[in-house]
Amino acid sequence: MIQVLATKPQEVGVNLINEPLERNFEQERTRRLEANIQAAIAEARAISQEKGVTSRESAVAWDIVEELQAAACHRREQKQKTPFDRYCEENPSAIEALIYDL
Secondary structure, three states, rough: OOOOOOOHHHHHHHHHHHHHHHHHHHHHHHHHHHHHHHHHHHHHHHHHHHHHHOHHHHHHHHHHHHHHHHHHHHHHHOOOOOOHHHHHOOOOHHHHHHOOOO
C-alpha cells in the first residue's frame, strides 16, 4: 500500500484519502483487544474452576483480564485525532494551527 502524505499546506486534502484506512486499522485493533479480553475471561474462569478461586494461578489469570480491560478503557478514552489535528501538529507555524489568547 502506498500512502501519499501532505508536504505543503495546500496538499492537506490528500490526507483525507488515508483517514478511512486508519479508522479501519483502529477498529481492527479494538476488535482484537475485545477478542483477547473474552479469551482471557474464559481462560480465567477455567483456571478458577480447576485450581480454585483462591489459587495463585487464578489470581494471575484475573489480573491479566483486568489489565486487558484497563487497556481497552484507556483506548476508548483517547481522543481520536482528525486529519486537521494531525496537520496542525505537523505544521505548528501554519496559519490554521495558530492559537491566539484574547
